Amino acid sequence: MALPDQAPDTAPDDTIIDLLIAGGGINGAGIARDAAGRGLSVMLVEAEDLAQHTSSASTKLIHGGLRYLEYGEFRLVREALIERERLWGMAPHIIWPLRFVLPQLHSPRPAWMVRLGLFLYDHLGGRKRLPATETIDLRTAPQGKGLNPGTCKAFIYSDCWVEDSRLVVVNAMDAQARGAQIFTRTRLVSARRDGKTWLATIADNTGQRTVRARGIVNAAGPWVEDVIQRTADPATAGNARTRGVRLIKGSHIVLPRLYEGDHAFMLQNPDRRIVFAIPYEGEFTLIGTTDEAWTAPPGPATISQGEIDYLLETVQRYFAVNIGPENIRWTYSGIRPLYDDHAASASAVTRDYVLDVDAQDGAAPLLSVFGGKITTFRKLAEHALEKLGPHFPMAGPAWTAGAVLPGGDLPGGDFDAYVAELANERPGLPRPLLRRLARAYGTRTEHVLAGARTIEDLGRDFGGGLTEAELTYLARNEWAVTAQDVLWRRSKMGLHVLPQTEAHVDAFYAALQDG
Known part of the structure; x- marks a missing residue:
């Protein structure tokens, strides 16, 4: 996803964001959501797709x-x-x-x-x-x-x-709805302290730009030590040897x-x-x-x-x-x-997490996340904002406990009743399709379907009920760019469609981006 109005090696503008978050897994997305909801300005950069690695490879349990x-x-x-x-x-x-x-x-x-x-x-x-x-x-x-x-x-x-990849995506969606900027296929190249702020270089496939931030959150998962080493401050880089x-x-x-x-x-x-x-x-x-x-x-x-x-x-x-x-x-x-x-x-290695804040002598903070498990992502994010609290006195209070995620506002929390309501409103659409969509998107299913009343209204069927309408929704709302993003992360439709479907979906997305 291209960065807005960027050019290679540009100087930063006068805008200073509060938090630059490196890593689009569950912890990065959860921290972005929490911080944005407290009124902080947030930018999240993910080098690949949301949940592309660890956060889509769990046993998919909330336990x-x-x-x-x-x-x-x-x-x-x-x-x-x-x-x-x-x-x-x-x-x-x-x-x-x-x-x-x-x-x-x-x-x-x-x-x-x-x-x-x-x-x-x-x-x-x-x-x-x-x-x-x-x-x-x-x-x-x-x-x-x-x-x-x-x-x-x-x-x-x-x-x-839990549908683990979707949990990451809905956190990112909620963060964006609260003002956060979410950039996938965008990596943190380097960062150095410049006065009371960080000066960071980020890059996507169109080039580089610099971003000034009051703080950095390193939620890069397996790459957490790599991100620490990309900070120019030798004292900060040294933490990689004591926190591992x-x-x-x-x-x-x-x-x-x-x-x-x-x-x-x-x-x-x-x-x-x-x-x-x-x-x-x-x-x-x-x-x-x-x-x-x-x-x-x-x-x-x-x-x-x-x-x-x-x-x-x-x-x-x-x-x-x-x-x-x-x-x-x-x-x-x-x-x-x-x-x-x-x-x-x-x-026997602990599944607990450690949050390390480097902010020596009042310098701009770098918070690095070590460890963690998907079940505790919300609490981890809350603890991260507590750790950063002294640096952001303007931030609002904790708010995420019980705040529903996008699509989660099912009437009465009753999933089966919601599916029955969808089927009653759209008798021309197959009930198994409606159930699958509801499992993926919750009340956002109505955005996927828009005004569709028959299967033909959803456009081309790529197999297994994966339609043009759903692919378009995913591109416009969930940062989907490739067939892999759709077939193996935002859904597991890859198990239900023919192998050639991947090439067909990639071609559809290429045409959508060109258009």
Whole structure:
């Protein structure tokens, strides 16, 4: 996306923005939204697409992190559990409850320990709407269908599912609606302090420009240390040696549906690691995640053969299926930028976050985000603005707790009722299409459909109900530029359309941009 009125190596104008945010993942988008809502002027730059890396490669859960209790992460778990129901209320179109079955077969933890953990999980975060834990016998319960023989006792507990990429996008949309400038395909080249402000150089495919800002937020995820090094102040760059990230690769595989029902499974492996099996996109089961140390520079990640073998072995340990690599429909991998607490194993590294503010002698601040998890993004943003508060006394108070995200204002928070209302108003449109659109866009579905009453009104169908109207909406409202942006981030339609669809969508976007 081109920057407005820019030219290579231009001098800055007299405009000074309050915050320049580097990174368009969940933390950058969340901080941009919070800051803009407090009345600060905000510019966010993302070198690629929103949520292109870590924030689109999660297990897609809004959860407290049951296994983190084992490592004594009580503060983190409590904060995440409180956020769980809060976020569900803010975005009920892209976040919804999910029940998890936790079989005790193959468990390296005794049942009493698991039950104690679940008791804490039920009560630590003020659960109100989600059902409590229960114990079942998988030999007779419907949740046992499809599992290997010998599986008997299991616990069922509650967490929530989230469309992770869409959570990033709706935060960016809300930030923009509150005055923030959001630039994708735009990178922070360098920055240096100049008096009481930062002088930063940013670039897109048309050239460079300079921006003056009162503060910088480094929310670059795996690239957080790289951004620190791009600041010219040697003292600031030195922080990269004392505050660090530990890069951990997590991979997932998508298989044809392994079992019936809307429940998920939390599978305990003999090595004490956890793998989830989750209903996915109607026809599939999502399996993940792994924990592998990433020692190369940050960049695109792909699944290794060892990770494939590990996940398939887990599936075969629990499910009565004959499954192999040939059955994998899709894989995705991401690098999680965890705060380096020097834990011995990748699985034990803390998922908590650290916010580091460099503002020596009253200089313009640089706030760097280390670690974090998607569930706590809103609270992280709130804490970030608290840290920056002394530098921005004009900023308004905290406001995001309970403030709905774009599309989340479903009447009564009732998703099914909203879909029924759409179907009643537009009987000429297929109900499955309306349901999919509502899951993606919530009340913004009406903007996607505009005045459409029949499928023909939506223009060309690129396959699976992905229409010209939807592609145009995504380009104009959600920074979509390529087929990858649409098929694998703002949706997972890539699983439901023919391979040649990608080329057709790219051609459509090229023509749209030329027009």
